[in-house]
Amino acid sequence: MVRPIAFFAGAGFVFVLLFSLVMGAIAFISEPPAKTVEHEFHLHPKHVSFASDGPLGKFDRQQLQRGFQVYKEVCSACHSLNQVAFRDLEHIGFTAAEVKAIAKNWATEVPSINPETGEPATRKATPADKFPSPYANEVAARAANNNALPPDLSLMTKARHDGGAYVYSLLTGYTDQATFKNEKGVELLKEFPEAKTPEGLHFNPYFANLNIAMPAPLAADGQVTYADGTPATIDQMSKDVSAFLIWTAEPKLENRHALGWTVIGFLLIATALAFMAYRNVWAGIKH
Structure with a gap:
């Protein structure tokens, strides 16, 4: 008795699934979804390569130091990096003395407690501290940014599809909406005149909804002066800070790559030994 009931229950379930699939297909064909401005004009990240790409990728420490300089002089005014400690900078080539000086001279002090009164206070950062937020709290951050909350950048390249390429494309993607055309050559405002960017926002086709609260942070060449003499073009600064954020999101990437190749080598040797043992x-024994 149980088997027939189970059979009919299963058959009913399959019928409902097939019915839903057919009806959904009919509805999609007869009433296709309306085109949206985001679907038609949102661009995929640009193609850009980094030294850390691929299974053999390694970080370019000179580039990481330049990227940190861009973060320090441009991005840190709004964006936190609260998953990274100052002492982690030693892994990208800074000396312990340099790290100590960077922490001590950081623009924002870290929260602390006055040992004499027990009241909240601030103090100079030490290498053991995480990078402090430029704002006291979320309310202060929104108040300073037209109610937009600047995201923490520690894991940004892991939280976004295409990671470093997305950050690079966003930084270099600000353009004039009035003349913007998509990959098919269609002008945005002619196709969607109602999609004009609201006041207080900025048009960027690489951002999900095309309008972003952050103005172009890298708006001109030479915003920073690189210590190694590299020309600080917008493109170069964007690549460097993107590489730096790839490192902050996955600082152990080189170790992971090295361990992966070690494991592959071990498995190949173990497989060869097992095969030879099998043959021996x-x-x-005759088959």
Whole structure:
């Protein structure tokens, strides 16, 4: 008795699934979804390569130091990096003395407690501290940014599809909406005149909804002066800070790559030894 009931229950379930699939297909064909401005004009990230790409990728420490300089002089005014400690900078080539000086001279002090009164206070950062937020709290951050909350950048390249390429494309993607055309050559405001960017926002086709609260942070060449003499073009600064954020999101990437190749080598050797052992054990046995 149980088997027939189970059979009919299963058959009913399959019928409902097929019915839903057919009806959904009919509805999609007869009433296709309306085109949206985001679907038609949102661009995929640009193609850009980094030294850390691929299974053999390694970080370019000179580039990481330049990227940190861009973050320090441009991005840190609004964006936190609260998953990274100052002492982590030693892994990208800074000396312990340099890290100590960077922490001590950081623009924002870290929260603390006055040992004499027990009241909240602030103090100079030490290498053991995480990078402090430029704002006291979320309310202060929104108040300073037209109610937009600047995201923490520690894991940004892991939280966004295409990671570093997305950050690079966003930084270099600000353009004039009035003349913007998509990959098919269609002008945005001619196709969607109602999609004009609201006041207080900025048009960027690489951002999900095309309008972003952040103005172009890298708006002109030479915003920073690189210590190694590299020309600080918008493109170069964007690549460098993107590489730096790839590192903040995955600082152990090189170790992971090295361990992966070690494991592959071990498995290849173990497989060869197992095969030779198999042949030796069964050598005298006729099939």
